[in-house]
Amino acid sequence: MTLDPGFARLPSPPYVAVIFSSRRSAHDDALYQATAARMLELARQQPGFLGEESTRGADGFGITVAYWASESDALRWKGHAEHRIAQETGRARWYEHYEIRVATVTRAYGMNPQEKST
């Protein structure tokens, strides 16, 4: 069976989770989508990037969780030049409101029937 690509495949804890909750504004959907895809592509190339899970409902409220090997890896990505430009555009145009919580994951478990069956 194929693995569900929506889920990040992570090592054993500890690692860092950056939880980004946001409400989208109605502006710029095509540019927003292109920028979000580019930021994910770029994040995947950064040292310490472990994976990402992301979803947004029809009401414009979304949650993205990015996983990093360490807090310094997450902070380096926060300061990445191209990412900073995207952050500024996001604040100015794409988000009505967002909250970021940086956390250390200490325990992880789940139910994955695809892994059970292999």
Add this chain to the structure above:
Amino acid sequence: MTLDPGFARLPSPPYVAVIFSSRRSAHDDALYQATAARMLELARQQPGFLGEESTRGADGFGITVAYWASESDALRWKGHAEHRIAQETGRARWYEHYEIRVATVTRAYGMNPQEKST
């Protein structure tokens, strides 16, 4: 201005985040919705519950983050009798796959134009 009800209003860190990522199956939507609403109502009554943010996309992938004052508060909720029945039904019928990561939030920041303007 009214506050966006999608966002949890949290105290200063540290506190605990339980990140629940899931892929819904196609079964039982009405019962699932009712149970999810009941679980949120019940969670809100538990000691140490700080707030919750939740969203699900049209593809059935969702993320819910529940915030607790301490890990023992989160664990007590995990063991709550009515919640355990919901968990079992979820495993049997509502979710194709889920992952839970338990984390300690150490930093939090955001952009909330509604709070800025008050």
